Amino acid sequence: MADDEAMDGFLDLAGRRRSNMQPALAFPYQSKEGLDVRRHLAQSTSALHADVDRRTGAFDLQTHEGLQSFLSFMHCGCKAVEDGLTTASVEGYLPEWPQRKRSHLLESDVPSLAEKRPQKLEFSGEAEIWGALYVLEGSRLGGRVISKSFPSSERSAFLADSAACRFWPQFLMRLEDADKRLHDRVGMTDGAHKAFRAFIDFNPVA
Structure with missing residues (x-):
């Protein structure tokens, strides 16, 4: 399916399409438009x-x-997204947040990054938090693909973590639960947009 090939979050983080890797949820909540929240976010953030x-x-x-x-x-x-989520008290919605963060792994890979100050990013409310988490968790999934495709990734703690973690199925269930409870896809989309834009607008190496 087109949505499955497009995947979520960041595709494979290197601009390469790939086959479906994620399990479908058994009974995903659907909006009036007939889209579950994962596909809704994939479509609304596609550009x-x-x-x-x-x-x-x-x-x-x-x-x-x-x-x-x-x-x-x-x-x-x-770093910008993680700091913004921490300030927004994401741990109240995702208790394992300290284990989900990865900017410290990037700083381990490239020590000079620890000296950089991230741009300030603010998320307003729980729906925006879940939208931003969707982008970060999708990027982790994409990192798994890179870790299998490039031998050089073995030297990266960031990519090694992506290869080892299996958070995506559990995250999708939590995202669906939040969608059913909040009924605020506008907020989720806004949060996802902010997260994607952080990689585009804040990046001097882009």
């Missing part, structure tokens, strides 16, 4: 998603310089 794919696809991950540039690109967006 920003494509822009990020184009930018990440320009990095040659088979070279040391290309991998370093890619990790720097990811840090700029991830």
Whole structure:
């Protein structure tokens, strides 16, 4: 299916399409338009998603310089989104948030990144928080694909974490639960847009 091929979050973070990798939810909540929340967010963020794919696809991950540039690109967006979510008390909705954060792994890969101050990003309300989490968790899923495709990724703690984690199915269930409870897809879309834009607008290496 087209939506499954397009996936969610960041595709594969390097602008490459791939086959379906995520399990379908058994009985996803559907809006009046007939879309479950995952597909709704995929469609409503498709233009920003494509822009990020184009930018990440320009990095040659088979070279040391290309991998370093890619990790720097990811840090700029991830750090801003993670800090914004922490300020918005995301842990109240996702208790395992400390284990989900990854900007520190990027700083381990490229130590100079720890000195960079992220742009300030604010999320207003729970719906926006879930929309931003959708982008971050989709990027983790994409990182798994990269870790399998490029031998150089073995040198990256960020990509190694993506390869090892299996949060996506559980996250989709939590996202569906939030959708049924909040009925605020406008807010979710706004949060996802803010997260995608952080990777585009805040990034000096893009």
